[in-house]
Amino acid sequence: MCFDLGRLPLISILWLVSGSLCFGQIFGLPTPNRALFEPGGEARFFVGTVGKPWASGTFGCVRSDGWQIHEGLDIRSVHRNKTGESVDPILATASGTVAYINHKSSLSNYGKYLILKHQIEGLEIFSVYAHLSAISKQVQVGHTVKQGEIIATMGRTTNTRQGISKDRAHLHFELNLFVNDDFPIWYKKRLPGQRNDHGAWNGRNLLGLDPRAILLEQNRQGSAFSLLKHVRSQPELCRILIRSKNFSYAKRYISLIKRNPLTEREGIGAYEIAINFNGLPFELIPRAPSELVGRAGKISVLSVNQVELDRNPCRKLLQRRGKHWELSSTGQQLIDLLVY
Ligand SMILES: [Zn+2]
Structure with missing residues (x-):
């Protein structure tokens, strides 16, 4: 269902990257790392937290001995430049519009990040791409993007004190539903005096689904996959x-x-x-x-x-x-x- 880029000539790769990576599928992988679909490929796909196994880079109660949530996937870099920095292209997981961009690393533990909005089977779903080193110039709020389009470059931006080391550079990737348009008003009223740098795009206003479960189920079911069915079940x-x-x-x-x-x-x-x-x-x-x-x-x-x-x-x-x-x-x- 999805192509293994390693076996294709360069011209086909460029065409696939600019078009769709997985034909007939709702969600494509957001980086060139395809190990998710390879048996035993988890350690090559996920980046764990410092000193922890790959499972700590998956979605769910996977941090602090199961008592802390990680609301996305940390996807390992597969392309590096001469200085060892990650240069993997970040690809739109599905067609949609650009909903939000944070250019200022200092404003979020997500560093530079962007959010795309997708309409799939009547569901408004939002994909998040975080810790980016750069965001493509043509990617601006309100613009449309096609599935597989290059929207950014992988990096390790964050505002946390410990930072992200070169070898742990990764894409933090989320698929979310949106809670409430009036989030900024709610926040001001319920948490007076607290800073909210991202308006309605505050992480509390987005509820994550497990992207790994969605990608694997879709890969298994092919065109029979239904996001709506997945969410409902x-x-x-x-x-x-x-x-x-x-x-x-x-x-x-x-x-x-x-x-x-x-x-x-x-x-x-x-x-x-x-x-x-x-x-x-x-x-x-x-x-x-x-x-x-x-x-x-x-x-x-x-x-x-x-x-x-x-x-x-x-x-x-x-x-x-x-x-x-x-x-x-x-x-x-x-x-x-x-x-x-
Ligand atoms: Zn993460």
Whole structure:
């Protein structure tokens, strides 16, 4: 399904890079590193954190002994110049438009980064490319890009004190859903006095999916792959009932709403939301007022999947109070932003 560039003549490589790397596929690999699709290629594809194995460069609860999330993939460099700096071209994973560019390394632990917006099967999904050394001149906010188009050069920019060493130069790559357009207003109100250099593009306003799972599933299924199906079948962490009838996530991700004939007669009194371990809502069910009788409170936890919580505990969205589960302060903040 995807071509191995090593076996193609140069002219074909240039054509493929300028066009599409994987025909008929929604997402292409964002760098020339293709080891993800090779058996046992993980150590050649992922860069672990200092002194840790490659798995710490994957998505999920992979840092601090499973208690810290890494919301993207750290993809290893395969092209270096004479001084050993990474020069891998960064490729748009899918066609879309440029949503945001941060040129100032000092403003983010992501260093220089850019975000592309894609519309796929009715889902607005955002790809993030971080730690870049340079961003291509033609890449400007609002401009369209084609899948496979070179948008930047790999690097190791970041504002963290320890920096990223030459040998660990990598692309930090994310695929996210967007939480709320009113994030800047929410942030100002809930976290007064705290700096927000990136407006609605603050990392808290983006919820990551596992790009590795998406790329592998797509490679396995070929043209049968559906992003919508993939999102809808996320492992469930819990179900929450929120007394909001109207919020921007429900409008933006209409395709994640499950039809409820009762609400078509009675109207909507609340939303039941299924979230994955990362707090990403992947199923929204409108609930009619008659279904809410006897339920008090603005937000309630309806059910918790203990197996999934034990498997992925790092987001700490839930806490137990006696026999019952409730949202932790992190969980409350996430839902507060979702429905704000
Ligand atoms: Zn990373």
